Amino acid sequence: MGNLARADTHNPEEREGEMNRTLAIVKPDAVGSGKAGKILAHLEKAGFTIKAMKMTRLTQLQAGRFYEVHRERPFFDSLLAFMTSGPCLPVVLEAEGAIPRLRETIGATDPVEAAPGTIRALYAENKERNAIHGSDSDENAAREIAFFFSDQEVLELSG
Numbered sequence: 001m002g003n004l005a006r007a008d009t010h011n012p013e014e015r016e017g018e019m020n021r022t023l024a025i026v027k028p029d030a031v032g033s034g035k036a037g038k039i040l041a042h043l044e045k046a047g048f049t050i051k052a053m054k055m056t057r058l059t060q061l062q063a064g065r066f067y068e069v070h071r072e073r074p075f076f077d078s079l080l081a082f083m084t085s086g087p088c089l090p091v092v093l094e095a096e097g098a099i100p101r102l103r104e105t106i107g108a109t110d111p112v113e114a115a116p117g118t119i120r121a122l123y124a125e126n127k128e129r130n131a132i133h134g135s136d137s138d139e140n141a142a143r144e145i146a147f148f149f150s151d152q153e154v155l156e157l158s159g
């Protein structure tokens with residue numbers, strides 16, 4: 001293997017075929033309308049293994065911290081009202097190439113733009129109430145998993 005190839009595979013998280021983890025949240029719209037089970041089944045069919053899961057209801061403070069990056073966006077207050085409106089279901093998922101695979105499986109933010117057969121195309125109500133969250137990068141997946149789960153909670157269930 002040449003230097004160039006080694007440099008390309010330096011970060012184990014970026015290696016092709018590597019098993020890794022990402023965070024999904026079944027959002028309050030989907031939990032409230034009884035779609036959580038179908039969405040979890042869809043994720044398993046798409047090749048993900050559920051490694052950890054809990055039902056929780058976010059406080060304003062927690063939702064604000066989770067979506068910190070969107071604080072200045074016009075939809076921020078409405079997003080927080082939605083995300084705190086009822087229980088949600090954070091789930092740690094494992095698969096090969098988990099982060100891009102989940103984004104592909106959930107589809108575009110707005111269900112009108114989501115590819116047919118994706119979770120948002122099937123189950124989202126609109127661009128805000130869009131059924132599911134998926135981490136968008138390795139760095140955010142690690143941050144978002146740690147936001148909801150202790151190492152113990154994820155590791156205990158591995159193997």
Ligand code: UDP
Nearest residue numbers: 075079108109127128129130132133134136
């Ligand atoms: N959102 C919204 N209006 C917008 C864009 C986003 O209500 O114009 C909400 C929506 O619930 C979305 C979340 O804010 O899932 C986070 O936005 P982001 O752009 O990160 O979309 P995602 O990564 O979830 O596809």
Ligand code: MG
Nearest residue numbers: 133134135136
């Ligand atoms: Mg996002």
